[in-house]
Amino acid sequence: MTQSLKRRFLCQTKDRSVRLGDATSFGRGRLEYLDENEGWGTVCNQAWTQSDSTVACNHLGFNPLSAYDAFPASGGDDLPIVLGGLRCSHQTRLDECERDYDWTPDSCMHSQDVGVQCKPPVGMRLLTEYNFAGIPSVYYGRTWGLFCSDNWNINAARIFCINYGFQDAVSIFDLIGDPATLPSTIVNTISCTGDEEYFTDCPQIEWAYHGECSQNTRLGVVCQVGKKSLSIVNPNPDYPEYGRVEVTVNKLFKGTICNKTWDQAAANVVCRDLGFKRGAQRFFTIGGEDKGDIFDSVHCTGDEDSFSDCRSELVPESRSDCNHTQDAGVECVANDDTLIVFLRGAGSYEGLVYYRVEDRRALICDQTWTDKEAAVACRMQGYECGTATKVVDLGPEVSTNILQWDIVCNGNEERLKDCTVTKRDNPTSCTPENIAQVRCGPKEGKWAPGKN
Structure with missing residues (x-):
């Protein structure tokens, strides 16, 4: 079959009595009906209702529980108009619907040919003992079946999981076994970009009834529940x-x-x-x-x-x-409310000084660190004063991420950024014993616990 014919008759039931012509995507196209006398022809949209669309899509083999749309279709001028005046309600096939007895093909023109969009085109379910992982299954042509793993990737899994109500797909896996013990295949090949609204909108999809997978594989999927x-x-x-x-x-x-x-x-x-x-x-x-x-x-x-x-x-x-x-x-980048913090001390009032300068938070080298700078650092944390003193014994593992800046304060500033901060053109090596440390107090009328 040529590519043009594949596209023209993209959807067709097993009994070959209804099909979609010139389909632009899977489940969308001009509705065509096989009349026993005239052969294939178009369907008139006179008095066409949502119920007619539902029955048409059900007749095509799509999920009967889905919502459907109708639209004016073109391109059927070379076909006769064979069906119209339908009054469908709860039927499953177009030829079961009631009809207006006074309707004739002469009462319609091809500008009134009806097209249908069946969406989502198929039903779906996840065969699983868990609510988020298992074997993806689809309903098509009045039967349930599985996907082959041929060309299946995370993009196809993503569309399936989203269509099924999950946030995304996490991973995929193969199920290998004896074909005699595996369920029937209904989708042999599928290729998606991950941007499709429905997985049947994927640019490549090959449907089959009771088909066989290469290498005897079917696939499984893990869908995402909530946020990562x-x-x-x-x-x-x-x-x-x-x-x-x-x-x-x-x-x-x-x-x-x-x-x-x-x-x-x-x-x-x-x-x-x-x-x-x-x-x-x-x-x-x-x-x-x-x-x-x-x-x-x-x-x-x-x-x-x-x-x-x-x-x-x-x-x-x-x-x-x-x-x-x-x-x-x-x-x-540390938030403004964590601009400075004291770590590894006996409490929040003392320790190594972590400070952010130019969106980088790191330890400070103490070559210009005195009681004046310590007092400003403590004031930023709500203490009245502070001293530059060693309170933590350090090992060589903290010798990285040390700021090579000169921070010089007069001691009255509210924040270290109000002091003179100068980046060194030729920074010297700063060893752990040269890292700035501080002890603060008092706070709320009290000195730090155990300190005088």
């Missing part, structure tokens, strides 16, 4: 906005992100989703020894409200384009 959960994993707990990104979906499946499609847009969405107001300062690759699944083909435009709206596919590491030495990482 994000976390930033960093061996250094003092730097919570920096590290490897981990994603959890359905409260069950967890994975890292492959860096092959990781970019600034995706990093911004991740940081905003985690509650950081201004997105990501930078994105990077961060190697690790982790095992487990990986989210491949992550794509965000940058305008998404949540990372759940970005596209991705969770796959085993053996099937991924990445390994865990290529996990994606992010450094989020």
Whole structure:
């Protein structure tokens, strides 16, 4: 059969009495009926109602519980007008409907040929013991059947899951077995972009009755329930906005992100989703020894409200384009309300000084750090005064992400940004023993606990 004929008669019932001609997409086209005397012809839209469309789509083999639309159709001038004056109600076939006995083909013109849009074109269900994962099944031609895995990918799964009422597809998998024990196949081949409204709008779809799959495979799908959960994993707990990104979906499946499609847009969405107001300062690759699944083909435009709206596919590491030495990482911009924080001390009143300058939050080298600068830092946290003193013993693991800036205060400023802050042209090495630390007090009329 030529490609033009395939397109012209894209939908047709098994009894070959009704079809859609010149279909522009699956389930949409000019309605044509096989008259026992005239052969194939068009249908007149005089007095055509929603009930007529419903019966027509049901006759074509589509889901009888769906909604349907009708429209004026063109291109049937070479065919006779063979049917009209229908008064359908709850019938399942057009030839079962009542008709106006005074209707004749001469009362219609081809400008009144009716077209129908059956949507969604098929019924669907998920054969599963779980409510979000299992074997996708479709209803077509008055029977239920399965998909072959030929050309099936995450884009087709995404459309199926969304049509079925889920937010997205998480992953796909093959089911291998004896054809005699597997259900019948009804879709041999399908190829989608992931942007279709219905999966039957996919540009390539091949239907079959009781067909056979190559390699005896059928497919399964895991659909997404609710939002994906994000976390930033960093061996250094003092730097919570920096590290490897981990994603959890359905409260069950967890994975890292492959860096092959990781970019600034995706990093911004991740940081905003985690509650950081201004997105990501930078994105990077961060190697690790982790095992487990990986989210491949992550794509965000940058305008998404949540990372759940970005596209991705969770796959085993053996099937991924990445390994865990290529996990994606992010450094989020700290929010204004966390401009400064003291960490690793005995309480919130003392510790290492983490401060944000030019959208970067890091430790401060203490080469210009005195009691004046410490007093301003403590004032930012609500304390009356403070001193520059060592309160934490540090190891070499904190020697990275240290700001090489000169911060000079007179001690009366309300915030460190009001002090003179100068970036060094030739920064010197800052070792852990040179990291700025502070002890604050009193607050709300009291000194810090246990301090005099």
